Amino acid sequence: MVKGKNKAPAEIAADTLRGDVRDVLLGHIRALPKPWPQMSEQEKEDAIVRAERLADDLVRKAVDLAASKGFPHFPVQLGKFTVGDSIEGKFSAAFSHENLDGLASRKGLSVVLVPRDVTEFLGEKAAAVPERDQPSIFDDDDFADSEDGDDEDEEQDDAA
Secondary structure, X not given: OOOOOOOOOOOOOHHHHXXXXXXXXXXXXXXXXXXXXXXXXXXXXXXXXXXXXXXXXXXXXXXXXXXHOOOOOOOEEEEEEEEOOOEEEEXXXXXXXXXXXXXXXXXXXXXXXXXXXXXXXXXXXOOOOOOOOOOOOOOHHHHOOOOHHHHHHHHHHHHO
């Protein structure tokens, strides 16, 4: 289980994105219980889980910022739609005064629907893995083929 206080989601803005991301990362680093080399494997695993959640949150917010390009926007979930002479659809949005006011003030107006699929931005080069507290009882070098040198001698004998 991940330990630590639940903090409010990071607030980021397009014009301060770099600094906002930096500040969130620094907050995460400052909250670590001790320096990485002194942490147990479980503490490192907990830190990795928190970092992954933080990365997901920041990527989602950055993609939303880029998709909206700074324009007023209201995150909605598309529901069912019907196709006839026109396409009619339903959507739902989280209740907030901002969403309510923003949507109500645009009733009857033409709006642009900008889809965003954050999943294409959630990849990673490799999984983050904590160093083990104890080394494995099996060391890869123990299983190295010790006859490698002998094979070279046999190849030289065959060539002669």
